Amino acid sequence: MLVLVTGGTGFVGAHTVAALTRVGHSVRLLARDVSTVEHALAPLGVSGDVVEVMLGDVTDQAAVSRAVRGADAVLHAAGVYTFDSRRHRQISRTNVRGTELVLSAARRFAVGRSVYVSTVGAMLPVAGGVLRLDSPPGRPRERYLASKAAAEALARQHQAQGDPVTIVYPPALLGPHDPRIGDQTARLRYLLRGMMPVWPDGGFPLGDVRDTARLLAALLDAPRRGPDRHFGPGRHVSTAEYVRTVREATGRSLRTMFLPARGMLPFAYAASLFQRVWPWYIPAEYGACYVCACDARSADAPPALGLRPRPLVETIADTVRWLHGARLLSDGQAGTAVSAVCRCGDAAPVRQEETRR
Structure with missing residues (x-):
């Protein structure tokens, strides 16, 4: 075909x-x-x-x-x-x-x-x-x-x-x-680089x-x-569970504060407006906060075509190892994830314009 x-x-x-x-x-x-x-x-x-x-x-x-x-x-x-x-x-x-x-x-x-x-x-x-x-x-x-x-x-x-x-x-x-370091991959990188100490509560799939x-x-x-x-x-994960799983995958403490998502929305919206004129990326996105505030989850149903998702900690660990191999995380930022056997293959070089975040 x-x-x-x-x-x-x-x-x-x-x-x-x-x-x-x-x-x-x-x-x-x-x-x-x-x-x-x-x-x-x-x-x-x-x-x-x-x-x-x-x-x-x-x-x-x-x-x-x-x-x-x-x-x-x-x-x-x-x-x-x-x-x-x-x-x-x-x-x-x-x-x-x-x-x-x-x-x-x-x-x-x-x-x-x-x-x-x-x-x-x-x-x-x-x-x-x-x-x-x-x-x-x-x-x-x-x-x-x-x-x-x-x-x-x-x-x-x-x-x-x-x-x-x-x-x-x-x-x-x-x-x-991730060829272009999309928002979700970038967000994990920010967390491990200490750029996201404050998170909204709620969750996301x-x-x-x-x-x-x-x-x-x-x-x-x-x-x-x-x-x-x-x-x-x-599956749906709370932001607290997400950070907890990153800690498990990397062995790092990652001190984090959680605030009410709906209360953070005005600040996130103002940051998005300011982003339009500010040349450097601001890791405080209105859209991400909005999704967490909605806190929606899919109704229970059998996995499509019977394909079950792999464990979240495996996904996060593989992503961290790849970011480390692509020189987007240091040894210390990747933590214990880099000491495990990598299942993601050789890391591709990341283009310079893709590291602007």
Whole structure:
């Protein structure tokens, strides 16, 4: 099967490309820069010459049409995931317009299966704090989450019109080999560097990018049933449990104070406004605080396709070891995690522009 993957040089996309090639699928990438392909895929054991690369952007209709034509399936993972207020315009354009162009092209060329990578945050806030697969798209008070809610509404419209669209809701994700050091990986790094001594209470869903990639690859061959929607592997963790697990993985004390998330929202919002004019990154994001304040968890249900998530401490330890190997954490910051046997392979060099956080 020839699978077009958008966002294949990002965190979720790259791991999913590796999962697809492992099970024998042919992969075509829509990428803006061919130089990013090797950087993202080589650490995962995927050579750039085994994937077909088509240059273009998901917001360019002509480029999307060229990429989708001839594909048997589409996996749409392209998107801007960040709570950084400096990227608001890019967030809306990529996450909403890109989704509509890709899914419309898949309909036009009669693609047999499209898998859209949404997020649990697309349904925030949710009544009662419990997310269900039929929960409506939310109306969140945050730009990234609002863009994903709008894209979610578009994907559900395609489902309602009979298009073979599968929607997956991954939790927040950690794991090794993050090509661009996304928000969740950066947040763990800040904690270990002593830059986040104060945390909101509440919690958020968390999982491993490798488990989500396995699910996305498996869904391309799985039977479709009704409104084809799935929560990604993971579980809800409180912020206190998260910090406690980082302590377990690293052996470090990590003195941390927890404050009421809703009480922190005004400060986090002001920090996001100031971030628009301040050149250095401020690790106090309104969106992250908002998610913790919502404190939503998915309803109890069997794991999608029976794929159970790996232990959280393993995910965090592997992420810490990779950050250490990529020279983004010192020996002391990584703690005892670096003394264990690393299961994440050789660390890829991190591009200079990716260390700006």
